Amino acid sequence: MTSEQATYARVIRRETHSPRSGLAIVLAVILILVCAWLGTEIVLALLGRPALLVAPVDMGRGVVAIGRYPTVPVIIAGVIVAIIGLILVVVSVSAGRRARHVLPSQRSAIVVDDEVIASALARQASYAGNIDPDDVEVRVSRRSASVRIRPTSGQSVDKDAIEHAVTEMLERYQTAPALHARVSVQKEAKVGA
Template sequence: MPERPSPRRQAASGSPHGLDSAVRRETSSSRAYVAAGVAVVVALGCAYLLLESTLQAFGQPAWLIDPESAAHAVAGLPGDTNRGLLGLIGAVLVMVGIMLVVVAVRQGRRGRRSLPGGRVAVVVDDEVLASALARRARAAALVRPEQVNVVLSDREAVVNVRPTSGMPVRAEDVLAATEDELARLRPDPYPQLRVRVEGTGVVGA
């Protein structure tokens, strides 16, 4: 399973034609839906608290939980409550908070990459790039299309090859061919290539 680091390349130099913002818009996704979801949850929580407080102020029975009783219950913790359960709940809440912070800070991706296009902005889906890499891998390994699978993530491209029985495949040849294809296309972000050749082959047609 050879692995050779590939230098990251810029898909396009500083654009004098104002295309950088268009490329960023096409390759990144907005985090507005996450912010909207959190805002809706917070708003529903505040509305529920307001409802329960209003019912308590008018001497009406609580809809779900009496706020005063809930406050006393929380103040009395841990008491006879299982401390392990409390710790688990706290850990889950912390993880959810960290995930929300990470999602808000990190830039989202649409599964697209930019290619150098000179005076035009060129953006391709990851599926298109994976198909191009699979085609070069098939040609280098001399196998059928269903024997090659390319898994493409933000920073890595994994080429999985299942050879034909009796016809060994050199992973180095597949790696060189797919690296040549990446060097020709120069996608941004530029993924690191890995090639995996399975030990068991398939019966040739």
């Protein structure tokens, strides 16, 4: 892999995956607030003042005496903390995904927003079916493109022609990850103007 290709791969990765900085900032703020609260409680205890919520001595006694508490609430609290921890680990390890796809190119990095692909597929479906573009709704997800057609009353729609045109367009695009088209025609037609 040349340095140019490595640069393109890095750009593509950055543009198609979302960072976890938002979650990291929220967790850091929560941790800072907890540490500030604990520090305030310790200072208040050293000055002989009443605690804001719980005195540090009482917190320590509560942790030491956890075996004397009823078992069910302690287990429930432990399960809740474990689930929150598991969710945070999964979120931190898994990559976030932006609504974008990559198009093949030897000379550059091409990243296309899913809305652009949806717009092109809607236009292609309206041309292939000889229907109004407002009658076509397209949603693009990670692996599929869903084309929904709501024809005007009294107008017939050739679903196979539309499906062929949309599939052919997706094959030309060669998106990564690959998209598969699903075309559906609603039974309830809208009233023509």
